[in-house]
Amino acid sequence: MATHTDRLRELLGDRVVTDPAVAAGFAVDAWPQAVAPDTDGFTVVRARSREDVVTTLRYAAAHRVPVVPQGARTSTTGAAGALAGGIVLSTAAMRSLVVDPVERTAVVGPGVINADLKAVAAEHDLLYPPDPASSDSCTIGGNVATNAGGLCCVKYGVTADYVRGLEVVLPGGEVVRTGRRTAKGVAGYDLTGLVVGSEGTLGVVTEAVLRLVPLGDPALTVLAVFPTLAATMSGVGALRELRHTPSLLEMLDGPSVDAVQAYGDYGFPTGSGGVLLVQSDRPGSAAADVQEYAAALTAAGAADVAVAEDRLESDLLLEGRRVLNPALQARGPRFIEDVCVPVGRLGELVEQVHAIAARRGLEATCGGHAGDGNLHPCFFYDDTDAASLAAATAAFDDLVRAAWALGGTLTGEHGVGQQKVRWLAEELGPDEVVRQRALKALFDPLGIMNPGRGIA
Amino acid sequence: MATHTDRLRELLGDRVVTDPAVAAGFAVDAWPQAVAPDTDGFTVVRARSREDVVTTLRYAAAHRVPVVPQGARTSTTGAAGALAGGIVLSTAAMRSLVVDPVERTAVVGPGVINADLKAVAAEHDLLYPPDPASSDSCTIGGNVATNAGGLCCVKYGVTADYVRGLEVVLPGGEVVRTGRRTAKGVAGYDLTGLVVGSEGTLGVVTEAVLRLVPLGDPALTVLAVFPTLAATMSGVGALRELRHTPSLLEMLDGPSVDAVQAYGDYGFPTGSGGVLLVQSDRPGSAAADVQEYAAALTAAGAADVAVAEDRLESDLLLEGRRVLNPALQARGPRFIEDVCVPVGRLGELVEQVHAIAARRGLEATCGGHAGDGNLHPCFFYDDTDAASLAAATAAFDDLVRAAWALGGTLTGEHGVGQQKVRWLAEELGPDEVVRQRALKALFDPLGIMNPGRGIA
Numbered sequence: 001m002a003t004h005t006d007r008l009r010e011l012l013g014d015r016v017v018t019d020p021a022v023a024a025g026f027a028v029d030a031w032p033q034a035v036a037p038d039t040d041g042f043t044v045v046r047a048r049s050r051e052d053v054v055t056t057l058r059y060a061a062a063h064r065v066p067v068v069p070q071g072a073r074t075s076t077t078g079a080a081g082a083l084a085g086g087i088v089l090s091t092a093a094m095r096s097l098v099v100d101p102v103e104r105t106a107v108v109g110p111g112v113i114n115a116d117l118k119a120v121a122a123e124h125d126l127l128y129p130p131d132p133a134s135s136d137s138c139t140i141g142g143n144v145a146t147n148a149g150g151l152c153c154v155k156y157g158v159t160a161d162y163v164r165g166l167e168v169v170l171p172g173g174e175v176v177r178t179g180r181r182t183a184k185g186v187a188g189y190d191l192t193g194l195v196v197g198s199e200g201t202l203g204v205v206t207e208a209v210l211r212l213v214p215l216g217d218p219a220l221t222v223l224a225v226f227p228t229l230a231a232t233m234s235g236v237g238a239l240r241e242l243r244h245t246p247s248l249l250e251m252l253d254g255p256s257v258d259a260v261q262a263y264g265d266y267g268f269p270t271g272s273g274g275v276l277l278v279q280s281d282r283p284g285s286a287a288a289d290v291q292e293y294a295a296a297l298t299a300a301g302a303a304d305v306a307v308a309e310d311r312l313e314s315d316l317l318l319e320g321r322r323v324l325n326p327a328l329q330a331r332g333p334r335f336i337e338d339v340c341v342p343v344g345r346l347g348e349l350v351e352q353v354h355a356i357a358a359r360r361g362l363e364a365t366c367g368g369h370a371g372d373g374n375l376h377p378c379f380f381y382d383d384t385d386a387a388s389l390a391a392a393t394a395a396f397d398d399l400v401r402a403a404w405a406l407g408g409t410l411t412g413e414h415g416v417g418q419q420k421v422r423w424l425a426e427e428l429g430p431d432e433v434v435r436q437r438a439l440k441a442l443f444d445p446l447g448i449m450n451p452g453r454g455i456a
Numbered sequence: 457m458a459t460h461t462d463r464l465r466e467l468l469g470d471r472v473v474t475d476p477a478v479a480a481g482f483a484v485d486a487w488p489q490a491v492a493p494d495t496d497g498f499t500v501v502r503a504r505s506r507e508d509v510v511t512t513l514r515y516a517a518a519h520r521v522p523v524v525p526q527g528a529r530t531s532t533t534g535a536a537g538a539l540a541g542g543i544v545l546s547t548a549a550m551r552s553l554v555v556d557p558v559e560r561t562a563v564v565g566p567g568v569i570n571a572d573l574k575a576v577a578a579e580h581d582l583l584y585p586p587d588p589a590s591s592d593s594c595t596i597g598g599n600v601a602t603n604a605g606g607l608c609c610v611k612y613g614v615t616a617d618y619v620r621g622l623e624v625v626l627p628g629g630e631v632v633r634t635g636r637r638t639a640k641g642v643a644g645y646d647l648t649g650l651v652v653g654s655e656g657t658l659g660v661v662t663e664a665v666l667r668l669v670p671l672g673d674p675a676l677t678v679l680a681v682f683p684t685l686a687a688t689m690s691g692v693g694a695l696r697e698l699r700h701t702p703s704l705l706e707m708l709d710g711p712s713v714d715a716v717q718a719y720g721d722y723g724f725p726t727g728s729g730g731v732l733l734v735q736s737d738r739p740g741s742a743a744a745d746v747q748e749y750a751a752a753l754t755a756a757g758a759a760d761v762a763v764a765e766d767r768l769e770s771d772l773l774l775e776g777r778r779v780l781n782p783a784l785q786a787r788g789p790r791f792i793e794d795v796c797v798p799v800g801r802l803g804e805l806v807e808q809v810h811a812i813a814a815r816r817g818l819e820a821t822c823g824g825h826a827g828d829g830n831l832h833p834c835f836f837y838d839d840t841d842a843a844s845l846a847a848a849t850a851a852f853d854d855l856v857r858a859a860w861a862l863g864g865t866l867t868g869e870h871g872v873g874q875q876k877v878r879w880l881a882e883e884l885g886p887d888e889v890v891r892q893r894a895l896k897a898l899f900d901p902l903g904i905m906n907p908g909r910g911i912a
Binding site: 100102103125146147149153154158160161174176180181182183184185186187188189190191192193194196197198214240243244245283284285340341342343344369372373374407408409410411412413414415416420424427428431432435436438439440442455456 | 632872876891
């Protein structure tokens with residue numbers, strides 16, 4: 001590997017990391033089960049431009065070296081960790097960002113942080129909706145690679161809904177543009193949707209043309225506390241009956257809330273059956289909406305319903321939801337699920353989570369995007385106890401199968417990564433796997449783009 | 457061809473048309489330059505089920521017969537006309553339609569008429585937004601094949617924004633499912649976006665899972681009349697400055713309005729420089745919006761601004777916009793453009809239309825979807841005069857090049873069809889053409905799906 005580092009250093013100078021302590025910071029992503037390769041086992045390139053990406057991919061093809069495109073390493077599935085013998089190609093430094101208020105677009109480099117794009121768009125009264133919980137740190141390149149969703153999806157959809165076009169460097173170094181810069185355009189096949197969500201297995205995104213929408217009003221927040229998890233799900237159902245879709249509808253069960261409050265005081269009540277966080281940002285009508293939500297949640301059985309009094313209180317609650325992942329990480333070793341089912345089947349999925357945990361003798365949490373049927377339950381285990389790990393592994397599998405039985409999928413937004421490859425073929429079926437492999441081979445005939453991740 | 461008709465009749469019985477007078481009705485689409493093959497030169501299959509489609513595509517692959525998937529023949533580009541020696545596979549009779557109000561989805565057969573889906577969705581207070589001018593007759597299968605847009609796009613986007621997943625029969629008869637039924641899902645590559653807009657060149661869509669949104673308020677309509685075309689475009693610019701995007705923003709230049717009124721009295725004033733039709737359907741705020749639009753349009757130089765007094769008047773104006781295409785057809789032979797440019801460059805594109813017409817000695821009309829930069833200018837010619845035809849051909853080419861120079865595309869929503877294949881390679885570039893051909897070959901190795909259409 002030292003050879004690749006030395007040779008790439010000749011081509012790319014200080015873009016190539018030579019300090020092992022620095023390289024170590026690029027070894028793993030946020031997948032709890034990630035294992036770091038030795039730091040002398042991979043090379044890190046910190047690209048600053050499309051040309052750096054081209055040079056790296058040319059080199060990789062010539063020497064048949066695996067390449068892992070990497071953003072902010074917030075992947076929870078092992079999609080972005082270093083591979084032994086490979087190159088980590090970080091695009092985190094590619095942060096060009098141009099908002100065009102007339103076209104309502106942003107043309108951005110892959111390293112732009114999601115929250116930074118939102119902030120610049122807001123200066124033009126525009127919104128970039130996709131909103132992973134990690135928005136303060138995750139990059140647009142990573143968001144595109146996983147087709148990230150987050151807290152906005154119930155009203156605003158996912159990343160794919162906002163990507164008009166991409167610039168992608170293919171293995172071997174060819175630069176291609178997909179999609180369009182205009183509001184509409186149908187000339188030729190649109191490869192954009194193929195690249196979005198492809199987890200770095202087809203090429204490296206070096207620019208994205210993103211659609212922006214008019215900024216809503218500042219969101220108002222309702223916090224509803226329920227005595228039981230079943231009552232919490234009744235609250236979700238009650239909101240679905242209303243005409244005006246919330247701009248955010250997040251659910252945390254009791255153990256999730258307790259983990260958040262153990263991590264810091266974010267204003268949540270502990271010891272409940274579950275809570276719902278609900279927002280409206282509807283221009284001119286947010287105040288009316290949250291009153292309507294509050295009434296519906298009370299009627300559905302909430303023990304306590306409160307509209308956040310001010311911006312600070314509202315931000316604190318949202319911050320509490322956003323730290324759920326680190327709070328659960330602090331709680332101990334766990335598997336993170338990302339199952340998604342039809343919204344009408346969500347209550348059944350939630351019932352399964354704790355039933356599976358009880359059957360397998362595990363502790364579990366259940367929270368996530370109640371508005372769109374996508375949850376992130378966790379099964380905790382003792383990593384010094386092989387039987388506990390085996391039980392958690394089995395519980396993960398149980399829940400995937402439960403989601404399938406409910407008409408759902410094993411991954412709503414986190415992606416397949418390295419974690420879920422062994423389930424993917426079962427979800428897609430053998431014929432589809434053959435077709436998808438052929439598609440990948442069309443772009444990556446040498447099979448060097450993020451091998452072992454994203455595709456079965 | 458009689459052989460294919462006879463053999464398919466053995467396999468498919470009365471699904472196969474044997475009466476030449478009936479078959480003649482399937483020969484051409486709405487492309488003004490379409491030329492019908494002899495009716496004994498092609499076979500028509502009227503599929504009623506997925507199995508009929510599978511049987512037809514199996515037969516076609518075995519005998520290497522070209523297949524043209526066909527809906528309601530509203531294509532303006534020759535994408536859906538019969539090919540000599542081929543099979544026309546009509547899916548117009550596949551009209552299953554199930555709306556799920558909890559999931560806010562519709563699962564539909566390809567023959568469902570766009571307006572019928574809208575009507576059924578409205579019974580559940582839901583909306584299927586994509587809205588081609590031909591919504592009363594065009595099918596969802598055709599809408600998916602072209603990624604159709606229409607009158608809604610300024611606020612609601614295009615067909616691709618509403619397709620969650622598809623069932624597609626590939627050449628040879630394999631049935632595949634793309635995308636998802638859940639609100640989110642990222643397992644494997646998503647082929648949905650590749651099939652949407654592929655103009656029947658990859659397979660035959662036999663079912664679509666469509667996303668519905670909450671129905672807005674009944675739209676209120678503003679009609680603004682301008683003394684000049686330039687002033688009309690100022691009106692478009694003024695609306696772009698407002699926070700609340702209209703749900704419809706259509707432009708007709710003077711000659712377009714005159715053609716509509718010559719076709720029937722739809723309540724438009726003749727002899728103007730241009731008119732804008734603007735709507736809001738924003739819940740609870742449509743009345744306020746149209747007053748704001750009216751004020752902005754007056755300030756921008758409108759000679760007359762009127763808010764439609766009632767539903768009847770409003771519907772009549774919209775009906776006038778919808779009959780623009782048949783009204784222009786009645787006016788005489790013409791080429792229909794579908795150029796789309798960044799919205800900030802629309803004024804320049806509009807200037808070009810009549811400048812090109814004047815330079816080429818032709819009459820022209822210019823109208824379309826001003827809110828999203830997509831226009832359908834027409835160049836009229838005398839089909840008994842070769843010089844006139846040549847001038848119109850040259851004018852079409854001039855306008856395509858003008859759109860490219862403005863950062864636009866030759867087709868915003870009508871598709872490439874047969875009409876625009878000769879420009880496509882220039883828009884995409886030679887490397888992209890090679891890649892797109894390879895993609896097609898992955899699905900259609902025999903090259904029998906709608907050959908000569910959609911792809912260069």
